[in-house]
Amino acid sequence: MTQENPQPPDGNPPYHPDDAPPRPRTAQELRRHGPNLAEAAIRVQAESVTGELTEQRDRWRHGFTRRRVMAGAGAVGVASLAGQIATTRVAFGAPATTNRALVVVFLRGGMDGLSVVVPRGDRNYLNARRNIAIPDGALIAGDNRFGLHPALAPLEPFWKSGRMAAVHAVASPDASRSHFQAQDCLERGAASTGVHTGWLDRVLTALGPGTTFRAIAEGSALPRSLVGGENKLVLQGIREFDLQGFSGVRASTLTALKALYTGLDDHPLATQATETLASIAAARKIASKDYRSTAQWPGGGFADQLRDVARLIKAKVGLRVAAVDIGGWDMHTNIGGPDGGDMRNRLNELASALGAFAADLGPALDDVSVVTMSEFGRRVEANGSSGTDHGHGGLMLLLGGGMNGGKVHGRWPGLGAGALDQGDLAGANDYRDVLAELLRSRLGVADHKPIFPGLKHKEIGVFR
Template identity: 50%
Template sequence: MPDLSCDGCADDQRTTMTRRRVLGNAAAAGAAGAFAGLAGDLLSTQLAFAAGRYTGDVLVVLSLRGGFDGLSAIVPAGDPAYYAARPGIAVPKAQLIGGDSRFGLHPALAPLLPFWKAGTFGAVQAAGQTAPNRSHFSAMEQLERAAPGTSMRTGWLDRLLGGLGATSPMQAVSVGSMMPARVMAGPAPALGMKSIDEFALYGDQKDQPMADTLAKLYAGAPTVLSGPARQVTTSLATTKALAAKPYQPAGGAVYPDDTLGRALRDVARLIKGNAGLMSACVDSGDWDMHENFGIAETGKRMHDKLAKLAEALAAFATDLGPAGMKRVTLVTVSEFGRRVRENGSGGLDHGYGNAMLLLGGGVVGGKVHGRWPGLGERHLVDGDLAVTTDYRAVIAEILRKRCGLANTRSVFPDVRTTTSGVVRPR
């Protein structure tokens, strides 16, 4: 997608929009693709109503960037090797909540305990990519492309949107970032937005009506160009209507006032606003904890990060309510897990196997899915938790059962849907 602007850049760094520029982009990339780039970058983007009615779940992909330590979130308390490997940072059994005879939840996940008990929050342990990769950039690129060993360069979510017949950039959004996530890279239209309330056409103001100018600019243009232009102006109108109404989360939900909380709040607004959303991507960073990891108590680094994550997810589920969550599935991904053994700085280095968190009305929750390989030395992969469940198989089951995608091989070409019931069919 062409990079047509950046919030916070100096004025001389911004690219001026002209009909000639858009026509040039359209010739190179196709009109819909050009306007997907325009809507994703020049605007601080937002969704309008989609042309078709999607009846599957809204898939929310939450990327825990930096390398999430799934062994701290979903603690293998039944495996004595866990405590032997982490004498300074292991979560004591007495502090664990939920779980079963094998696993327990970190106490900082307490806001999610009601959903665990209700069966709408669960996890998959020992999940990950097909081969270890401890490079943040390379591992995340592989995670989002999700087609190792092939020549594919599109993101897996782009392939999903194509399989579902998405035709509008208003059906997929990356929230919290102007640029659509790499997982959306490809021909299917997608948008990136900072927030609903910041959605605007750059330069648009009372005495400089850029949106009206855009509409007039393309009034006499061929349909292939005027159609996308109408999508842009319609999305502006939709956003303006949403932003004009003060938003009050339902059910007493209180989102944390941080990047993740604000992003999930906006995703909930879009879902409840019936904006035609098929999928949303949200990022949560700063999980790369090589030092000062901390014990499981307030004020310690990992504890407080998990607490904010749980607080945001619980607020999202509460805000949507049981009826809203019946059509939403949220899944977390991370480029890799952390090593089993703590390092000399009281932290954890880059590892391999990890835990995926699942939240939604169709989730088979209240349990930890996946085959546990064990943490004994003979079971590890170069000191790391082994991967027994391909993360793509988890997502593929969600796509088939909850999103209505019959051919999951079109998204993950070399993966069969082999997970054991992480979600229920719609």
């Protein structure tokens, strides 16, 4: 004779459906189980599922149907969780194998590199730029060929200590002067439109699994460079990361949500649900701590985003890749000179935020590589509105550890009439060569071919 409800191996008494508390029959009864109806529905369903698991583990082990749970909870809360899973696609669990991180700052609009890193004593530059030229006497730092715009003063200490450098006359394989087309090519990392993923997504593939926060984009949308199948998060501040449409959910309700997906072994949905809930818990833990910094952070959205990145790096949550945007570089008018104008204003914002970021990290900056990118440079000659129009060769700024800093790298084609590309600074250096060198030297990605298909790599010598 077989025993109907055998004693389980753990010694606990067997569960019977009659032992379960009665299900709420009215909204008033449901409200007793939580701070609001949505959370109460989740908690009631979680209690039911937890009890049933004791008796029905075999059924759960063979798979879990979302339809059953969503029907039991009135499609409240769990649907919100499903939405969060679909949008974040997190991968929580595998520890980071290195502390090194890459931070990509995209300067949208086409930054005029000739106003930022200026060729010293170049008569072609001075004649072409007229009233918007930066004279030699106003330049700071740099090297024997170039000087920096004085608005980059917050970054001067890092340049002089060898933790900042630049590469001039950089360009992508696409010679388009269209913002959309040039940005698309740059962020795909390939000239062929047959390459659909972003270059940073392919970097994540090469790096392998990581933590929830291994890849983030600060802002409201995923940048083109991160488009693809790898896991990443889009954050509008670490404090804002929560269940979509269900922010502020109580910790006990998160525990109940986790219980709904318990006992499913390796079911993909259960894994993603657990990962999502774990990422929310981690974000809340980081956000709950007072963030103390000796750096003088400026205000503004860009600085706030960089401070968020610094906070994640210092929290050691396994951040490997971060993408941040700052617009406003399409200066057809009023670029200005060393003492005022749109360029000085925009560089002040960029440099003060990057300087605070570097100061905040302190010694941890040695494990970080910051690189700025922009879709193209500007024409050499100033236009009639004290600005510059779309050009070709641009500029990359680099900040962090492990580099041959304090100098401007790359082949310089010059600004003579015969050296120009249809009136533009020529693109003498492929931006992908800079990135391939960075990835190999700093992140251990030796093979650049899957990330930059078709690139015939040429060493530039930015990194040691």
